[in-house]
Amino acid sequence: MTIYEFAEQIIYEAGQNIKNKLALELTIETKSNPNDLVTNMDKETEQLLVERINQAYPDHHIIGEEGHGKEVDTLDGVVWIIDPIDGTLNFVHQQQNFAISIGIFKDGEKYAGLVYDVMNDNLYHAIAGEGAYLNDMKLGALADTTLKRSIISLNPNWLTKDWIKDVYTPIVKDARSARSYGSAALDFVFVAAGIVDSYMTLRLHPWDFAGGMIIAEETGAVVSNQMGETLHPLQSNSIIVANQQLHREIVSGYLSRYEKELTELHQGMFSSR
Template identity: 40%
Template sequence: MGQNHEQIYQRAQDWVREAGAMVKNFLENNEILHETKSHQADLVTVADRSVEKFLVELIQKHYPDHKLLGEEGMGENTKEFSGYVWLIDPIDGTANFVSQQADFVISVGLYLDQQGVFGIVYDVMRDEMIHALKGKGVFFNDKRIEKMDEQLALIDSMLSYEHSLRTEAQVKAGQKLLELYPRVRGIRSYGVTALSLARVAIGRVNGFITMGTNPWDHAAGAFLVQEAGGKVTDFDGNDLPLDRRSSVIACNPGIYDEILQFIRERKIHV
């Protein structure tokens, strides 16, 4: 393809920061009216749609041959993943955005033939950008992050966990997953896939587990974890798909086998 990945990566960081400023402006003007989508807690705001439209228009202007997949459907929402594909969640954590005005992120990932090129996760209110270009290391704003220590023990690990409890099957699966609690130092729930994955990449938590999340939620963050030396698969040990929802294990490689075995032994799936 011959495209300058470094240039695209730097541009994308600038665009995401501009999008973050847009979000702050919505908050300052108290423009956080929301609608529901699939259920009462599945929210969308004018900020979600405006940010995705802003990013999609820039991508289409500068890279018209690239494909797009975004949560709010402002691009063509490709179902074909050869070549360059951008995966965008304009506000991951919309419920947090509406209720708390904190703990939400902008997530942007670029893939080439289903392999990550770069990932950017921007915590708008903390002004914390976790980002990486393939083979160049993970950065927290301008600071490079050390790769993960592979000698980590599960009992010394802090995990992040995200799980819906809307059906009986989900409740039963969630109860099985919580049996992991005595084996770790602690479990936290942020309610934001991309934020949780970014925190794994920079070592604030050591692993993230969810039974179901969309590709625009995990694309950038999963790439960050891998670039930090982490292991990322679904509950069957397979690479994450870009064309459908998926379970996710993303963690320090020292604890991956134990977590995967735990899930397999309990046959945890929804």
Template identity: 35%
Template sequence: MLKELMFKNFITKIAVEAGGILREKFGKIRGIKFKDKFGDPVTEADYASEKHIISAIRKKFPTHNILSEEDGNHNRQSDYLWIIDPLDGTSNFTMDIPFFCVSIAVARKNKILAGVIYDPIHSELFFAEKGNGASLNGKKIAISNVSKSRLSRVMMAWNGINAKTLDVLKMFSDNGFAKVRAIGSAALGLAYVAAGRGDAYMSLGCKLWDVAAGVIIISEAGAKISDISGKKWDFQSSTLVAANKILHSKITK
């Protein structure tokens, strides 16, 4: 219990601190680099947030492993792994769209223990720890119970428009899903569905740092989780579906 409390206090503290760095730099970014063929951007804000988070983890837990979007994998042969996206929604950030977040999770032996997603613009902190439910700014949250496709709102994240993306969008159309939204932050999409602001979530081509914190938050909020084929989601999965059991079965059938 003491270790769980230590993780909660620490992980939320560093997420809020990193969010403060992002908030300070928002609207002031000049230099933008692109990492891949999809035009995935990275900025000085990504690096500054990441540096702060990793430094804090190294000071508090020097033997723990770290996996971070920009700085890669720091393997110390520990059972514990910190999974970090220092700025999820960088494209939004670079275009002065106030919809981005810090996402941090901690796992032990590939089981996520706790996760936090912090939106510094709206001062919203989503948090969950294994077995203790999910919360938004300290208040319990739960997924929606919408079961009809035509009434559901699906949050999506994908890495570029390709044949797979188009096939999935066609599947939603053929099965009567009327509203599909891509909001530019995989982590916040998961957090929003966990809080009932959407009814289902799907990610195509996701990386572990995109979804790790969101996975435990939406799981603890009551969602069923799998990959797109309905198989168990794990750290190697490249797709993710999360929803209540009825909608989940309609999406993965």
């Protein structure tokens, strides 16, 4: 079995475990603020994935949102970057619209991405260089779009914040329409599947974007931070993912005006993971 096949096997197992326990009462705690929730299922899912990987591949490194791999600071060897439940707020409030995300790197290179939309039983997956799939269906190459004809995904909370609203309001105004899904991993694969044309947000951690980035890039999407710079898989950053033409239009036509402010924001926000 390849590492990729193994990853598919354990992501399905972890998803099934969540489904089996949906009716049970959740233990919910808060993290950095009252709206930053973590449940026993986030922790249990991370634990399950980590145990399986450790058992099969004791020399692999694992970074997970709920505490694993804080000491991992290089991409040497095989590195798994895991978000056990991406969209915890959706999980708690809706019991749907959340995903398990896995990104795997081999000696610094992208190897594979898997994002499992658990309740819809949709697995988005890709081996770098071999195209992206939704279950058994290969996803086509993304067509270019203009902002005027694009649906973009953006958390409306950004439109309530000081000068940041000035950055995004013109983009939302000029787009055909905007959506917000509440799971960064799903946002990435929705771009890959052509469900939305772009997703942008100001702060994601490696576990939010590692899997989705690899899948989206396999459909020709461009993934960068909001200054158009390449992401480092181990560093938190801002994000814009879009088809090539739309990425260019948003970065150079809208975001570059705020390069100074965005650069300062990045220096303050992204000094650590």
